[in-house]
Amino acid sequence: MKIVIRAIRQIKILFIFIVMIGIIYSCLSKKEIEAFQSIQNIEAPKTRCSAFIKFISDYPESDSISKAIGNILQILGADSDDSESAIQFAIDQLLIRSDPQIRTTLYQFIFTNLYIDTATIDHNVNNALHYDNMLPLPSATSIALLPYLDQSLSSDSIRNKLYCGFTII
Known part of the structure; x- marks a missing residue:
């Protein structure tokens, strides 16, 4: 009986840990998405290019890296x-x-x-x-x-x- 109670406590702790990691991850990815979207709204090309360069250094593992690099190349190529x-x-x-x-x-x-x-x-x-x-x-x-x-x-x-x-x- 004590083993079952101990196992249930460990499962609760593990569940709480997983939920906390999920919350942290969702907050970080939300911040990353908001940063990318705010950069896209910048009017001045040079300012937008600098902001995208900062974005790729701040979020090197982002799913939006390819889009950011494409935007930078488009601005620089112009x-x-x-x-x-x-x-x-x-x-x-x-x-x-x-x-x-x-x-x-x-x-x-x-x-x-x-x-x-x-x-x-x-x-x-x-x-x-x-x-x-x-x-x-x-x-x-x-x-x-x-x-x-x-x-x-x-x-x-x-x-x-x-x-x-x-x-x-």
């Missing part, structure tokens, strides 16, 4: 005078993101900024994704992008970052 900083952002994200959907979006963005021909863009994106499947990610990113960036960008900072990301297997 500023044709500063395409190198947009490519720099995309490469920075490639070096830290492993989600295939996000990586595809980032590669698509980079190659769209480097080429006009959609067949070339698609071919290069597919090659980059192939490298992603074959090699560790920093090395895959470097191998996938370095040949194209050497010809296309005036700044060495992006190429240097990729050289630093390259690791020998």
Whole structure:
């Protein structure tokens, strides 16, 4: 009888613990969703871009990361005078993101900024994704992008970052 009572108490404690975790999780995810929605309501593109960048650093495991990165790329891509900083952002994200959907979006963005021909863009994106499947990610990113960036960008900072990301297997 004492064993049954003790088991019931432990089940009650476990139930309370699970409910508390659920409440905490729902509060955190609600805060994250509210933050994302409030950023989408910002009118000024540069302010909205900065807010999305802060969002992805504040909520690195968010389900909305892909949307946030897509919004950032859209804002940065609209500023044709500063395409190198947009490519720099995309490469920075490639070096830290492993989600295939996000990586595809980032590669698509980079190659769209480097080429006009959609067949070339698609071919290069597919090659980059192939490298992603074959090699560790920093090395895959470097191998996938370095040949194209050497010809296309005036700044060495992006190429240097990729050289630093390259690791020998």
